[in-house]
Amino acid sequence: MKSPRTEIFDQLRAIQDRFGYLPPDQLHAMSEQTGTPLYRIHGVASFYPHFNLQPPPKVCLRVCTDMSCHTRGAEELRSGLVQRFQGMGEAEVSVRKVSCLGQCDGAPAVAINDVSYRDVTASQAEALVLTALGGRPLPEMPPEPIQTGLSPDPYRDGVQYGALRQLVVSKDFDGVIAQLKAAALPGMGGAGFPTGMKWEIVRKAAGDVKYVVCNADESEPGTIKDRFIMHHLPHLVVEGMIIAGLVTGAKQGVFYIRHEYVPQEHIIEHEIQRCYKEGLLGENIMGSGLHFDLELFVSPGGYICGEETALIEAIEGKRGEPRNKPPFPVISGLWQKPTALNNVETFANVPQILVNGIDWFKAQGVGGTSGLKFVGVSGDVVNPGVFIIPMGTPGTNVMMGLAGGIRGGRKFKAFAPSGPSSGYLPASMSDTPLDFKSMAAIGSMLGSGAIVVCSDERCMLDMALNSIEFFRNESCGKCVPCRMGTQKLVDILTGWTQGKGTAADIPLVDELSEAMKLASICGLGQFAHMPITSVLQHFREEVEDHVLRKRCPAGVCSMRSARVLEVVA
């Protein structure tokens, strides 16, 4: 069967692998050979951070300076490395910033010539750069051992793919939808849309051509749970996708994974091949006459590609710019066909529900919620990582318990329940149950379960600025309120951190936030204000200290800080 994706990225990657970048004559030749207009090829190549239009330096060192890494000294690491290599010249070594590498539990993280490293010190980074400069191969990070017997795995004691094996015999596809609806399985990518309803709409949609897509783009700072699930429970995700295909009537699936997740890409590819060998994928699955093909698509990069319609555009070989919705992907998704697009964790939940039953699923949550939840915890905690918790577990149990509490004996000041999109909450709210409803009730969100913790060393204005810089950097630029609004917020907040604010700025930020919320076409622009809106709500005095009193109480911002004032006094 013909692949549902275009080959433009494969062709661009082949050129880049050969030349190190995309030379103009090669793009011309590609245009002539494929009949694709040059402007289209250029439009695509210039959109994605993965492609170089200029020859790259011999060693490109990229330091993640987003949220979790920001709390772990990434900026100091970056500036120290800039100094260390400044005499070398741009053609030899360049030290740049990069958006979240998905290693937030190993912060600070860096990428050297596209190889990611966790928990990096300045001397380690320097040694790696010198290795690459010397033309020697870069060492890979030691592989993370695969954990078995995890509680969400319904096959701890038996043969895997049991739910699928049963389904190909019973062919009770409506029954699967009924079970997902009874379990009220929410989408785990952030928005919490009911999965049973999503699959039902695709199943009932007219036409023979439909698709299933797994969203493993996971690029928001703090979000690391899908990496964990793909690493340790790949069979549940692949099984969930095959079941989605059979239930919705889709014959093809695409597993969309971010390009930095190289070990997980190999694990998923291996799992897919295993399913083909065992007759669980392809023509005539287990002799049932049913058919589903699945292939991996490695993202050319960018946080915006996690937005479902941008992701679909990327698979279609275009710039990853979100579409206007409606129509939603369930009606008009990949190649304008009905598409069931879900998050990694959502798919992994499906076999759990089908094998263990609805009562089991409901019993896993606490406080009237259902299921287990994978959460990533990073930032100022002793033991960052991914934890499997009952849905509805109070945040304190996770941050102060499982993640070991605040590092360095500092006090717990604030947390973001789901990366920059959720904004920041004070430590006093950390007892709130981690579930969709409870988090929404306090004006935040469970989102994708990306908890980032801040100790009392953090300046919340500085944290808000760091988060909005991430959105500014990752905005696709398609709509003005987001493109200009994120930059304007960065400008205003930067001014505040430098003691240049005025009282009139605060209502201006509120007004700008409201305009971005109402007029941006996708979630990035709609939520980009959250870091500062939440900080103004919960840490207003700290902001006013900067704007009105020209002091940074935490002594972080580059204005006359409280610490300096104390010394002067």
Ligand SMILES: Cc1cc2nc3c(=O)[nH]c(=O)nc-3n(C[C@H](O)[C@H](O)[C@H](O)COP(=O)(O)O)c2cc1C
């Ligand atoms: C800017 C942006 C980035 C997103 N990134 C992701 C992502 O990395 N993974 C994900 O599953 N959903 C992400 N989403 C949400 C998806 O658009 C979509 O709602 C989700 O994949 C649907 O799957 P679900 O119903 O299983 O949650 C993102 C949304 C926005 C606006």
Ligand code: SF4
């Ligand atoms: S809101 Fe921002 S990221 Fe989303 S489409 Fe508009 S410009 Fe692009």
Ligand code: FES
């Ligand atoms: S790897 Fe740096 S914030 Fe995620």
